[in-house]
Amino acid sequence: MRSLVVFSVFFLGLATTLSAQKINAAYRLDIRKASSPILIDGVLDEKAWEEADVATDFFMITPMDTSFARVKTDVRMSYDEDNLYLIVVNHHAVEGPYMVESLRRDFSFGKNDNFLLFMDPFEDLTNGFSFGANAAGAQWDGQMYNGGSVDLSWDNKWTSKVKNYADKWIFEAAIPFKSIRYKKGITEWGINFSRLDLKTTEKSGWAPVPRQFPSASLAYTGTLVWDNPPPDAGANISIIPYALGGVSKDFQNEGSIENRGEVGVDAKIALTSSLNLDLTVNPDFSQVEVDRQVTNLDRFELFFPERRQFFLENGDLFAGFGYTTIRPFFSRRIGLNAPIQFGARLSGKINKDWRIGAMNMQTGDVEETALPSQNFTVMALQRQVGARSNIGAIFVNKQSLNYHPDTTSENPIYSQFNRNVGLEYNLASANNMWTGKAMLLQSFAPDNTGNGFVHAANLKYAAGNLTWSWQHEYVSENYTAEVGYVPRRGFYKVNPFVGYRWFPKSEKILSHGPDGSMTLFYNTKGVHTDNNSFVSYNVRFRSQSNLATYFVYDFVKLQAPFDPTNSGNEKLPVGSDHYAFSWRTEYVSKPQSVFTYGFTTRMGGYYADGELYTLTTDLGYRFQPYVSLALNTTYNKIILPEPWGTTDYLLVGPRIDVTMTNTLFFTAFIQYNEQIDNVNLNTRFQWRFKPASDIYIVYTDNYLPDPFNVKNRSVVLKFTYWWNI
Structure with a gap:
């Protein structure tokens, strides 16, 4: 706690010191009616x-x-x-x-x-x-x-x-x-x-x-x-209704054909020229592009970004609070296992210094899993201080309605409520060379079982040649964020980083230089549990291609049982120590060519005195401007002693984008994931017949690779229209 106070005082002093008039104030362009x-x-x-x-x-x-x-x-x-x-x-x-x-x-x-x-x-x-x-x-x-x-x-x-x-x-x-x-x-x-x-x-x-x-x-x-203040936009109300029809079938469980027919509506109401109210009733996001799959060899949950339009405007007020692995609010938790019935979002600027965000979403109950309807409330407030810095506050509440606890289960699938409150200070100097953050979070849950605390801070300096940063985090064992993304709890973390670049007078090389980083974890009892450290050398060519090499040291003292293949095999025991050295290489080709490519490699030690070899490739070819082809592959070979033995995982994702005009699009995306034994086909046709108004046809298949049998199949036709009042 004392370290956070010290960082906060330092940040406030730094922001005051670096506040200045606008850097490019002399660059002025007159605009006339x-x-x-x-x-x-x-x-x-x-x-x-x-x-x-x-x-x-x-x-x-x-x-x-x-x-x-x-x-x-x-x-x-x-x-x-x-x-x-x-x-x-x-x-x-x-x-x-x-x-x-x-x-x-x-x-x-x-x-x-x-x-x-x-x-x-x-x-x-x-x-x-x-x-x-x-x-x-x-x-x-x-x-x-x-x-x-x-x-x-x-x-x-x-x-x-x-x-x-x-x-x-x-x-x-x-x-x-x-x-x-x-x-x-x-x-x-x-x-x-x-x-x-x-x-x-x-x-x-x-x-x-x-x-x-x-x-x-x-x-x-x-x-x-x-020459005059910008015109008042006047009554600024947009109504965006949708209608869809679709069919689906679960072949794997011999289900019958299910028909879909739904209607819903979104509305955007400008309360002022800088403050907006978003409303939604029975939203559907079937047209949203599918996530790109990855092979998961990590001990923790993976993060996938939000793509649903309703959550995006001023989304940083809600989803930007905290760090990438300490988010008290993550909108993809809403509607993950239950349909959204309705929602409202108020967001924007009150004046030059104040921004506000308020959201309320209601989901329906799910009989199959006994999941009750739930209400989600998020409130955020942000106050600008100094040149470009701000202080922010957030409140997140998840409440189960018609709550009936499952007294027969030690781990019920839902809780009565979960709440988070937080405060953070974001530093950004006038010239952007100094940036940083200091934050506090507190969670609340029934019977104090999920009452926990978080504090974290970082500071970064980025000049022309030198970049360095420091970050530390603390997450208590009982901290819970059921509407957030916090894959790890019960740790202290420190992470220093330094990098340097030379810019030679060379016809081939634009810049080159080393980076070094160390990420150390300790549990709440002070026991050292993780060390991920690397030194790297990076070369950026004038052609815009990039080459980087890394030498990496990993140490893990397991805090929970873990299967190093993530396949449901035998688990390594709690408290076991694992050391590994590895070498990694990354290359991305110049973007000017119609054929582009990139690759990453990893070779070296892995858990339990094993070895891990990884090759990832990204290939692209374009017949500009109408067709773009891409092929993403990841191959992992894990060599471990018995009972695991040798495990191979292949992930292949070919994709084709056909853009017949800038309003008519077709995308086909195939993903074969050996780790989850699945082939996914997703195709999407989009016709933007008017600005922001679309017709979508989305076809999705999932297959069992061997034998090549259909698991499930669906097709959806969706119509949306943006109507300004």
Whole structure:
């Protein structure tokens, strides 16, 4: 506890010391109301564009950040009562075709020639929105949080067009004021523009950004200066109904054909220009893309990110609290084993300094498992302090309704309630070089059985060459977060890290240098239980390919029985010690080629004096811009003494994306997972017949590999329509 107080005091002092005026305050772009109608056609021929100011003379971010960009980019912005307009002329510096993966929405940034807009309509240097497109016209949109992270799962209603010429490509867009949130009345927004040109391997930005940071860093935005405050979006209500029909059959258990017919509705109501209310009744997420499977050789639960649209806007207020392995709230716990009946979310900015989030979800009961209906309530509050730092609080409550405890079971499948309260301080200096966090969590459960405590803190410094960080965590044995993601309890953890990069004057190598890290765990009695340490050397080439090698030391004193094959075999005993040295290599090829590849290898010791050999490959080929092929494979060979012997696990995941237009998509994803003895086929057809309105056909099969028999099969047809009132 004392260490957390010391860290908190240090953070507050550091934030005060590093608070400063906006770094790129001198970069200003005036925006005026359009003097003529603007047609979104990718042609710069309207009078409004002739009169608009031009943002040009971009600065190079990579490979170097000390000069102007070689690739010329010109940006103009305007607006009317309904839309914010943008037109970008992306000039070519090198002859040849553009480079893209496909027309798939929310493309991979590093594998596409693209232009992106980053805007901070709150002028808090922390939250905002991103819009853009690749050179073939595929759209990109996301909500920004933590000063530079972009959640691409967030989708909204806007229109764009890309037109290609011999010497340039032009991107033009109209973003409705109803589709974004912004502070009413202010006449200056944070703004920056990012351009990636793969032929020259150059990433550039209008307002300069140091190369150690992403171009999305809101700490380095310039200023968009409005001639008048942005128009009031007016009554901003969106109704999004859906209807679906489907059939499914469980062949493995000789079940009968089951028919589905459902309707539901979502609503988005803007209470103010920066505060939004989301409502849902009988939601369905059958169109959400399936998770990519992984081979699990770990002792703890795996994490899979949230993909459901309802939970995403301002999702960082709820899901961003804590650390990646200490989350008091994880929305995928809701609706995991029971249908969601209805829900409501209030989220957004109250003013420049305060953000608020409140959520309530209700699930139905499940007769098959005797799971009662449950209510989930989450409340979050965030107050900005200093330049870009904030203090946050969270309350999470899971309550079982019509509670009838199972007195016959030592481990009932549900509890009467579980609650968490937490407080955290997030540090982000004005120049983004200092970041960190300090937090406290307390859980509450019936009869004090799940009353537990968490405290943790970290501090990171990232300059041009040197990066170092320190993190420590404490999670008590009784801490419980039934609506969270906390795979491990009852430990102390310390984790120092240091890395250094040289940037030589070389035609081949952009940067190279070592990293070193040590992660130590102790149980609550002070016994050393884990040590994961590594030293690595990393090389980034000017072609944008990457090579890294790692030498790793692992030590584990088991705190619970564990099967090292995770296959239900005999378990290693509690208290047994296991030591291992291993060598790992990672390589990712340059993204400019139509054929891309990457691989990771691992060879060395494993539990019980065994050995583990791992090979992971990622292969891709594109027939741009319409077809993208990918093949992901993981092979693990585990060699252990008896009774385990030798175990082989193969995971293969071929995928095909066909993008006939930027509104018509087909995806087929096959996964063969030897560890769980399953073949999964998931195909999804999507027609975006209007902005944010879709028709989906989703077909799913699961097979037993040997013999190749169907386990279960389903097909769903779903219709959604985004209706603005």
